[in-house]
Amino acid sequence: MPALVEDVLIPCPYCGSPMIVEADCTGGDQHFYEDCQTCCSPVEIRVLVGENGDLLDLVAMRENE
Numbered sequence: 527m528p529a530l531v532e533d534v535l536i537p538c539p540y541c542g543s544p545m546i547v548e549a550d551c552t553g554g555d556q557h558f559y560e561d562c563q564t565c566c567s568p569v570e571i572r573v574l575v576g577e578n579g580d581l582l583d584l585v586a587m588r589e590n591e
């Protein structure tokens with residue numbers, strides 16, 4: 527059984543500081559914004575979830591990139 531919610535550590539695409547994003551794998555692919563705790567920039571997060579609820583990929587991007 528995969529974890530339903532996974533904490534993923536990613537570098538902020540703006541300042542490079544590590545930030546933890548909660549990826550909820552129960553609802554399929556996700557797209558949301560998370561503010562970096564260090565530089566307060568809006569980081570665009572894309573979560574790709576497989577059919578079994580596995581976390582396939584988590585991508586952090588700058589806004590409008």
Ligand SMILES: [Zn+2]
Nearest residue numbers: 538541562565
């Ligand atoms: Zn940052």
